[in-house]
Amino acid sequence: MDGNFVALIGRSKALNSKVFSLVRLQLLASLAAFEPDGVTYRELKASLGLSDGALFSNLKALQMTGYVKREEVKFEGKNLDLFKLTPEGNAEWEAAAEWLREFLDFGGSKT
């Protein structure tokens, strides 16, 4: 099992450091749950409990890498910012989620 764990940690090096931060994982997980509809800025802020600074900068970083895109939508006459995963962002999320699943499975076996 020790060998497997080492291999598991070794595979973590393949994870994308632009994605693998807690806030960015939270954002990608939230957006992935609503594919292809997307989530508004105010919904992300309320549900994740992030400051405007942390939310804005992390969304900006994910947009810069091409993993998230922004659209403007109308809601009860107001303009809202809507964020969606791009296909590349979805692939990165899948890779990160797969590694996390393996990691949790390993911890759950207690061997």
Next chain:
Amino acid sequence: MNDKDKVIAWFKRLGFQPKIDNFQDKLIAQKTVYLLQLKGLGTKFHYGFHVRGPYSRELTNELYANRRDFEQGITGIQPSAREEKVLDEFKTLFEMKPSLLEVASSYAYFIASEHLDPVEAIRKVKEVKPFISETNVAVGISRVKEFLFPPSAKDLETARKEHAPWQEAEASTIERDEHEERRNMAG
């Protein structure tokens, strides 16, 4: 009869023709189906609680897979008389307003699925929907209580007992005021 045809029939009765690419329409569709399902109209979409409140991926998949049917109201069925009555009540109460539906469906989820007491459910709604005005929160909760959680005979009896001393006090105050008024007029 499948759930998709049933939902399209509901939407037609509600005068709601969703555009599947429209953010607001998709939100209305999700919340409407959730509340009608809780009312017992018979569909079986699985709902979880996500950043937007109750949300069904199954329903989203149906909306995209049957875009034309939803947008043009194509269905082979008609709502039953009972369903029509419920749908008409739903439309009157919620007016298909997204904010009211957001509040109503989140409150209903906290009560029905998480079994929170009403006070805690209201607190949670305000926590997850801080961007919705206090007025819309109050109206949405009041309407969903009327739609889904009408008071039982036992609740009404408890309320009657609680209010009885106040009503008696009010009646005796009115009686005393009238008596004094008559005495003043006589004097």
